[in-house]
Amino acid sequence: MSRLEIASPNRARIVMEGLYKDLERRIESSPPGLCPVDMSRAFLDLCHAQTCGKCVPCRIGLGQLSHFIEDVLNGKATMETLDIMEQTALSIMESADCAIGYEAANMVYKGLIGYRDDYIGHIQNNRCTCTYNQPVSCVSLCPAHVDIPGYIALVGEGRYQDAIRLIRKDNPFPTTCGFICEHPCEARCRRNMVDDSVNIRGLKRVAADFAGEVDPPACAPSTGKRVAVLGGGPGGLSAAYYLQLMGHQVTVYEMLPELGGMLRYGIPNYRLPKNRLDEDIRSILKTGVEVKHGLKIGQDITIQELREQYDAVLITIGASTDKKLGLEGEDAEGVLSAVQFLRNVGKHEIMDLTGKEVAVIGGGNVSMDAVRTAKRLGAKKVSIVYRRRMSDMTALRGEIDGAIAEGIELQTLKAPSSIAVDEKNHVKGIYVTPQMVSAIRDGRASIKPTGEEDIYIPCDVLIKAIGQNIETRHFEEAGIPVARGRIVTKRSGTFANMPGVFAGGDCASGPASVISAIAAAKVVAANIDEYLGYRHEISCDVKIPEPHLNDNSPCGRVNLTEREACERICDFEGVENCMTEKEAKQEASRCLRCDHFGYGIFKGGRETLW
């Protein structure tokens, strides 16, 4: 007998580890609308199975809680059952010896409070209040509800032009979104249950890259109605596109020299090459949109004048002013907002940063755009200064990784405290207060000062990327409700006191994604059409291929590769490489076609028009 042995997992353990992973992925792709009481029961039974069995509250109590939930589901419970459940759950939370017990009870307790209505519905009517109504996760999670299974199938058959036509039914920026969409669609992809989500954005990029130029569909007969759209960003241009297709004449007012808004003046070329953005804009303009450049609303023309000249007015001015840090020295030379910094680059007003040190405050996508742009402008050292931890950053993981690969420094857990300025009123550095991570509040780890001394980070340029606001003054004066830096509309994009005026996109929602702006544009376009007395429908006659009948055996996800970091930081050319056609075909075949299999074929599998 040896005194010690190296532990090696047995076969059952290895299989279980695999199953845990399967379960994790399964929960990740859980569709919305499931009965929360039934899910509580299922979770609780899983928790109970994790119990070691030593302590009474966990070993016996969790089982008793499960019986109560079963009674609720079977219509055998009364309102008193809820009281007993609550007491039992609290008791387990307070008396269990370890987290396996008290956290399990806490899950039940949270549900008892959080979806009490549903518990009551089961008890009083023996019916669940929830409805399973979003069968195709990707489509329902896409704010614009693009027909994702449809275009993936078309890409799989090499029908790239048809894929673009189908995407445009709901999103006139297929190329742009192929590059930079935040792809919320992938979050609950059912393919996760098999192996990994489908690379949906990557396949859209394939469609855009291989389709060549695709003309927009013909417009409906002219209605003679005229609509002014203020702001030529993704929201404004999308609304203009759909309104033109509906037969209305749209004029877009854009204060900057070129169209695209944040897509042109906010997102750097290396993420979205501007010649590719132009492809989308060209197709939109082909519908007959008129554009007036250089006019600033409030300064050169007023809302009131536009209301008189047009049948409807749509405000899509985006959110392009910066938020203030509220620190002294914020107005010093060399301190600028990320919006301003990126816009200058977009306008080809290139700032030479050769040999300079740059600090960027913030942990969002805009911050990543700013640091990587600074790097490309020759900066010697670029740092992100962020109050929390890297894992708390709101930027997409891929953007953070890209920045790190390009040699960006991360200064995390450092909260700006003051800006150091030289005698010429030029920034020379920033003091930051070291922070430590603290209690979780509202699901997010909060921070508190460690008590250590402030640290000085020298910099020649300080860029603030802590969020954007809108320029509200003129709109307020015109009587448009504004609150907390955004225009306040009804959910329909309308205003109670101003018939014929609509708003949507970042200026109404606060800074959000391109696809959210496009989604808002669909809503306002439909409502403007209705306001003008019509009910045009937007549809697409592309026939979607029948699904392939395959066994869906596990297969890895094709990820897009990037150019080498050392090479790409020397220019502003696109960073990401597209898939090959062979890869695209394989990736498209991974789609489980939830429009055809499962609930999708029964209900809500495909909206062919809106």
Place this chain on the structure above:
Amino acid sequence: MVNLTIDGKQITVEENTTIMEAAAQNGIPIPKLCYLKGINEIAACRVCVVELEGKDRLITSCNNVAEEGMVIYTNSPKVRRNRRTTVELILSQHDSHCVSCGRSGNCSLQSVANDLNIIDIPFKMEIGKQAWDKQFPLIRDSSKCIKCMRCVQVCDKVQGLGIWDVEGTGIWTTVNVAGHKNISEADCSLCGQCITHCPVGALRERDDTEKVWEAIADKEKIVVVQVAPAVRAAWGEELGLKEEDASIGKILDALKRMGVDYAFDTTFSADLTIMEEGNEFLKRFTAGELKERPMFTSCCPGWVRFIKSQFPHMIGQLSTAKSPQQMFGAVMKTYFAEKIGVSPEQIFTVSVMPCVAKKGEREMELFYEEYAGHDIDVVITTRELVKMIRSAHISPDTLEDIESDRPMQQGSGAGVIFGVTGGVMEAALRTAYYLLKKENPPADAFKAVRSPAFQANDGVAEADFNIDDITVKTAVVSGLGNTRELLGKIERGEVHYDFVEVMACPGGCVGGGGQPIHDGEELAFERGRKLYRLDENAAIRFSHENQDILQMYEEFFEAPLSHKAHTLLHTEHKRQEDEV
């Protein structure tokens, strides 16, 4: 064309043919449960699975398309094993007390299970039971529901009402009234299409046959029955009678043998309806009341319930004439009671209808001076009639053609076609022509409103008719989904008509929710043709030539639209919320 092999047989089918259809075209029927062509192709029951060579997982044949080179097995050991397990699983949640089920012998689940020779079910029985209002004319028995979703789909896609929906998730998934409502709160039209499209006995009409037996047994009551036109087109199907043997006269004989006191044919009151409604139309038309929106027929109670809940602002366009069922009831309790010298309270009126909504119609609010409560005391469906004939152990081949009782004996061919889409319009136009020109048109002058096929042209037939210098623009529609579409067009001003006939069930009453059920078959069109043949051979073909009607006007009602006619034969349609 696509070439494939099914069960070793090389076959060629057109592109986009499903595997199930491809097999059926070549004499290979694949078992199925949830599938309903064009309506429910959702691959839910998994009974129609087949094996595709080269693939591990089975595929459903109902909603997957035959592709070039496929090699399919519809009955391989793997398919049989899985199909059997699937049906056993369905049975573990199905109340299989077939002996007390109205669909026994006409149940798709029963056939599939019998065909698979299932004797034991190896699973734990888990039969759910949801509460239901047993007084409502439409009954759902959750313990028999197999969640095939056909009811949900028929109501959504064909009738456009969305009364049913899936509720709950996981093991708790079931079908229930949409929007967490109870059935009586929902906008159910009572068309009964969910019943006739249910593969099992989960949906049925409220059984009212016992009420009829009780009335027959009650010596104090004089049981007076009427039989609707569409019943004669379908009742023989379940009794194995041929078209020529399944006459109205034999239904009347059966009723008499059961012990009813008087038996009438509703075609009589259909003619009466035409007299009232035809005159009402001419009056409203010439008064210019129909310039904006048409007058709608009001004989279909499913349609009346529909307009009340879905288009309440258009209720004023309904004809005020009661339906033939209600008119006959009113006449039975007044004119007829007088004729036979009894008080109205002694008369017990029964109607045999192809319809579930008629059970709701009899409960309608009382207006004016009905004498003995409701016009009609009990409504039974065609299916319930057949059950009564069976329970009275009357051998169908012994039935004889007897005449309807007097003095409401005659019925015209125009009255007979009330049971088919377009029939009310055609009958009304025949009489309207006469009222305007004082001479009869050729009997088939208005054939243009007949439907050329089941659900042809989205259930709509339009025709303009010129009578001298007057042009009457008419439209006929059946199916409530189609009706919603048409009403939308009328509202938006895209179309204009003077007179519109609506029937809730696709194809009209012949396809009614109370008719015999043939799973997967739509028989409305065929049954409609039977009624047209009866009309063609009828002794009289114009409602205004019905001598018994003319006599009744002379003796009792004076004239169409008279005060007495108004109090007994017309009604006031109100919004549902205004009714108590």
